[in-house]
Amino acid sequence: MRFVMLACLVALATAPISAQTTSGPTPGEVPDTPGFWRQWEGEAKTAAAARAVNDRPVKLSTEQDLYDVHFYDLDLDLDHVNELITGTVTMRATVVGPLLRMVDLNMQSIALIVDAVRVAGQPAAYTHVANLLSVDLGSDHTMGQEIEVTVDYHGNPNGLGAFGWAWADTERLIWTLSEPFGARTWWPCKDLNHDKADSVDLHIAVDPNMIVASNGLLVGEEMVDGRRVFHWQERYPICTYLVSVAAYPYLVFTDTYTSESGATMPIVNYVVPSYEQEARDGYGVTAEMISAFADGFGEYPFIDEKYGHAAFTWGGGMEHQTCSSMIYWYFGEGLTAHELAHQWWGDMVTCKSFHHIWLNEGFATWSEAYWLEQSDGPQAYRDDLANNRYTGGGTIYVENPDNFGSIFDSNLSYNKASWVVHMLRGVVGDEDFFAGLALYRERFEYGAADTEDLQGAMEEVSGQDLGPFFQQWIYGEYYPRYRFAYLFVPDGENTTAHVRIDQIQTNTGLFTMPIPIRFITDQGDHWVTLENEREVQYYTLTVPGEGWAAQFDPDEWILRDAFAGTITDVPSTSSALSLTAYPNPFNPQTTLRMELGAAGPARLALHDAAGRLVRVLVDGDLPAGANEIAWNGRDGQGRTVAAGVYFAVAEAGGKRETARLALVK
């Protein structure tokens, strides 16, 4: 989702609950400033979520892990005149634990009143306290058994943040927006991301002048007792927070997406009539956008159904599956791209828990830039990212998802996370990046994933160890600050380039990143990528022709600062030698890292504190660069050595380096 921060919206967020009979900003002037898109963010959503549950306990039950939902039927009458929902929700599930007697559903317990509960059609006992509906199945159920629970209820969840009776122009507009934990405030469900229902049916009754937009396909519409009933079917797996209803006397217009294979799919737009022309102009690009994303991410995930936009009154958009809810008076391309991209990243592959919301929001935000790259070229992509930088503190990984502000933190979950997607693309390269996305999709489509799942897919395709990358960017804070210096020494036809890169950040640890460098020479550009991981690191390179200048990461593949430095101490790299150990202190094993400026004879030996030789680990030729040698705390005879201090002595190229090791027991 994306939200625009407007003064009235912020005021709304702090308004008392009882005052909220409508939602969102009033129509107004759209800022005509570059980077306007950077204002879209999740604060409004946070306010909504906080209202939904903050003042009442969010009770999740471990019992919920004992069943797997496969179907919901929502049969709801939405009476906006009396502001009343009267509903019947049926859930079908399979028992997946050893024994299940009580079925626990999340259900807000003040706004929603349970009228009756049935199990397989028969009246059942239940309790409904502290936002948890516990239904007695009447007998123990065992693994593999099917259960069906039906709940009759009524209530008015308006003001809890996830459901509202609003106004747009002079008509009532009914909206929902349940992410992250709001579904339970308007219908009983197992409200956990990782348990998607295989399908959902919605029978929604409204006033005869209203039209209902929802998930999947509209399969029926009829008049029943003076009410207009719309029957929607979602036949792709769906999370509870993506189940949505929007109702209004909409004007409906349709466009068509044609896939590469020639399949066609409707794009259905439900708009407020007074904005018809703006909507036709703004949404006209949608089919082209679906094609662009299908090229990059694979076919649109809900191709047998539809995509659509349904106007609502919040100040932004929400990626409801197959039917994004959109602010009714604004039609910017970035917002359209963002919510559409979520259909792949968020809806088809959903973050397993809100710790990993960046997998939804980072990808959707990055996709705004990706769309610009497809439509306007690489510079538009880079400009969009540049307008989107965040270099402050905090981890992208959401430490505490009960803190809604941190789930929808626009700096971290949106902006910095979009840079992580961009940097990942830079680190593995385009071919592996898109192949990695395809593998990630193949493994987790219509299910849920976390950061490690994405890392695994990207590592498998690229063959790279991306552990440090995800560790520093998702679980770490801040960003690297580099000082870059170079010195050209003519060498016949070529130039010897001495490069020094320092990492000078003081608020976090060292980063391991490949850094693109462009050398500008009399023969054109010469690109190299330098692996960088140390506080001070030297490189000596041969550049063809006469070197004129060197540029540090000129296309901005890294979220960083870079400053110019000077080289005063060019080391003789052919004889350079370094030795480090990690972990240290250690038990039972440590890894010694011996880095040589040039290949050649080398020796690595261990001595105890008294200088006695304990073991020779290396005695022979080693290649240039980093060599990692493990020591398992055993001597030359294979005996475990005593705890204490040891010295590793490395020798190569006429140099000698010593590292002090501590074996602790």
Ligand SMILES: [Zn+2]
């Ligand atoms: Zn989003």
